Amino acid sequence: MNPALARTEPLKQPDPVLLRDMIATCYGIYLDDTCTRTLEAAIQQRSSTLGMSAERYAKQLTKQPDEQEFQLLTEELLNHETQFFRNRPHMQALRDVILPELHQRLPPGQPLRLWSAGCATGEEAYSLAITVLEAFGEPLPRPVSIWATDLSSAALTRAKAGVYKGRSLAHLTPQQRVRYFEAHGAELTVASRVRRLVQFEQFNLLDPIPAQGQGIDILFCQNVTIYFQINTCRSLMERFYDALNDGGVLFLGFSETLWNIFNKLRWREVGDSFVYYKDSERTSEQRYRRTVSFATDPGPTSRGLPAPAPASQPDLSRAARHHSRSGEPHIDHRATSAIIEQIEGLLDTGQTEEALTRLQSLPLVGIDAPQILALMARAHANRGDFELAGAEAHRALALNPLTTEAYLLIGLIYARQNRHSAALVQFERARYLDNQSPVLAFHLAExxxxxxxxxxxxxEYRNCMHQLTLHPPDKLLDGVAARWLRETCQHSMEGLRPERTYNL
Known part of the structure; x- marks a missing residue:
């Protein structure tokens, strides 16, 4: 999604709400109330292109829906900016563990089938193709096909061209650039032997999955379902489950979870990532033995797992999990809580990237999942990705409506949009759950x-100052020093006190 919160003239209700609900019904993408400005900006863009007012465009599209125009409006809402090997832990797990396992298990000559669902401009699909070539070598020991789909025809046109430059290439190694691309000035073109593995096709994930998408061994669907409502996500997972072969693996984005949403797929830790898989009783025992072997083997990282952490720096994220008889890790809530506390400290001190790295090492399952999601939302908001942050915060609340940090973050997004009445509702909900936070008292006062x-x-300024007495002046609270909060409260209170009048 486009993170820019464009300044546009608000449209009269209820047209934007109707369009939002129509988009969710047709394409699954749900724009919560923090995304109103984004939808209005898209309406302004399309109406300007067609030479009509935004209000007339919205009214006409709601009363007489045009499928092609509705598609173009929805595409305005989608952010197609992505990168090769965006989620390297997933690609490493795929290359070092998942692909070798599947190759060993599948009968000789049986095709290996992958699906990149929501492939955008193609970087993910080509990354999968390169990973397959790196894992198996050339020539490939069995047929491999990658079906890459997206809603946007414009994005697919760019994907089929296979020409890239700039930020999308940032994660490629020098060896990958030379081996799998052809250089043309500042641009790189995907090599023909990589392109031959990928078939691009326009597809709406809400539609029935065609034959091309059945019998899939590996399915990547990343940063898509976080913008879906729970019921839409559950329905999609049911169709994904049916499309996967037994033993097939699903890779979701780091902030996407199936916990309390869809329980047919099981989850597994592979290296520094977590995957969902479709398992049968026949393969369950094999999966358990293999997972325990991976978890206890102190051997080299070439097997797809990181080397054990030094004794002086214990890997708490792994200490929080042990493997059950089913092969799925069991989560230690107390150990996870200790990790969450460390991450909160990183966010307080402005170490956003390190915090995100640690958050991505935690599985989004169990009672801690909503809190982890809320912290991810906070980290993404710190990076300026407000729409992803809003989607993550709303998903955290859908999983647990008592997630205080999610209410606070949504309130801050509203406040940033100068929608202070909406922000106040969120802050007051957070205050109901936590009346001891000086940061929350400060935002309420503002x-x-x-x-x-x-x-x-x-x-509330007085409440904030009272609660700050419990913190050292230099302590960072949500990235700002307690001393600064106190001084700001004092200054704001001076401005709010009525001026004294004197009778002469």
Whole structure:
């Protein structure tokens, strides 16, 4: 999704809401209330292209839906910016563990089938092809096909061209650039032997999966379902489950979870990533033995797992898990809570990238999943990716409506959009769950001040200052020093006090 929160003239209700719901019904993409400006910007863009007012465009499209125009409007909402090997831990797990396992298990000569669902401009699909060639060598020991689909025809046109430059190439190694691409100035063109493995096709994930998408061994669907509502996601997973072969593997994005959403697929830890898989009783015992072997083998990282952490720096994320008889890791809530506390400290001190790396080492299952999602949302908001942050925060609340940090983050997104009444609702919900947070008291005070509620603002500034007495002046709270918060409260309170008048 496009993270830019464009400034546009708000459209009269209910047209944007109707269009939002129509988009969700037709394509699954649900724009929550934090994304109103994004939808309005897309409407402004399409109406300007057609030479009509935004209000007329929205009214006409809701009353007389045009399939082609509706598709173009939806494409305006999609962010097609991606990169080769964007999620390297997943590609490493695929290359070092998953592909060798599948090759060993499948009968000789049986094709290996992969699906990149939501392939955007093709970087993920070509990354899969390169990973297959790296894992198996050339010539390939068995037939391999990659079906790459996306909703956007414009993105697919770029994908089929296979020409890339700039940021999308940032994660390629020098060896990959030379071996799998042809250089033309600043641009790289995907080599023909890589392109031959991939077939691009336009496809709406809400439609029935055709024959081309059945019997899949490896399915990548990343950063797609986080924008779906729970029921839409559950329905898609049911169709994915039917499309996967027994033993087939599903790779979701780091902030996407099936916990409390869909329980037919099991999950497994592979190296630094987590995958879902379709398992039968026949393969369950084999899976258990193999997983325990991977988890206890102290051998080299070429087997797809990182070397054990030094004794002085224990890997708590692994200590939080042990493998059950089913082969699925069991989560130690106390150990996970310790990791979460460390991550909160990293976010407080501005170490966003390190925090994200550690968050991605945690599985999104169990009672800690909503809290982990809320922290991911906070990290992505720190990076300026507000729409992903909003989607993650809303998913955290869908899994657990008592996730305080999610309410706080959604409120901050509203406040950034100068939608202070909407922000206040979220802050007050967070306050109901946590009345000891000076940061929350500060944001409540700021919101009341913007809404002209002077007495309420003064009360919350005082609450913030009282709660700050429990923290050292230099302690960082949500990235700012306690001293700064106190000084800001004092300054704001001075501005809110009525001026004294004197009788002469």
């Amino acid at each position: 919101c009341y001040r913007q809404l002209g509620r002077r007495d309420d603002a003064l009360r």
